[in-house]
Amino acid sequence: MHTSRKARWAVRQFALPAVVRPCPDCPSTRHRPSGRIRVNASGKLLDVWLLLSCAGCDRTSKVPVHERVHVSTLEPSRLVSYETNDPAVVRELTISASLAAKNGYRLDWSGTWELDARTPLYALGSPAPLRIRVAFDLPAPIRVERLLMIGLGLSRPRVRRLTADGLIVLPPGLGAKAHRDFEFTVYRPATPSATATELPTARWPHAEPIGA
Ligand SMILES: [Zn+2]
Structure with a gap:
């Protein structure tokens, strides 16, 4: 034996996958994470977006991560990671299949x-x-x-x-x-x-x- x-x-x-969706300004469909997350507060309500850059023209576009959520529903540490553009969270959001499905885009994993x-x-x-x-x-x-x-x-x-x-x-x-x-x-x-x-x-x- x-x-x-x-x-x-x-x-x-x-590398991180490319986000594949149409760009309104150019023929390119490939987008890369810009490395930034935008948080917008309106009173106690928050909007959080992952910011992407078009590979063709550098146009910035936004992927909604949270929309009009009450500040108390987010872990304080999570909010800090959004506000500081934590690279680990940028990565997590970029590779998220559920975020891609929710927002109707495809991820290209080649390379x-x-x-x-x-x-x-x-x-x-x-x-x-x-x-x-x-x-x-x-x-x-x-x-x-x-x-x-x-x-x-x-x-x-x-x-x-x-x-x-x-x-x-x-x-x-x-x-x-x-x-x-x-x-x-x-x-x-x-x-x-x-x-x-x-x-x-x-x-x-x-x-x-x-x-x-
Ligand atoms: Zn473009």
């Missing part, structure tokens, strides 16, 4: 992430299955097949064949888009020749022995 080996891949944030598949060192040739956890720093929807191609350094047909042969076992289908953490298992092919053709040593995630 072999103890299964474990590795962790990370989908790292490279927002990279896969860090560097992993600790394990002995190559161990027949123990390799359990890989894929952790998402940002909820970018990415096709599972693409993650495996990048992480294992394999072509699309090879990833499909290994999955069809039961050597890659994963809960979401290859065609599914993942946007949150998941785990899958890679089994070593049974024969040396299959090892050579299916999983090139150079791209195998743990190609160096422990202690190297």
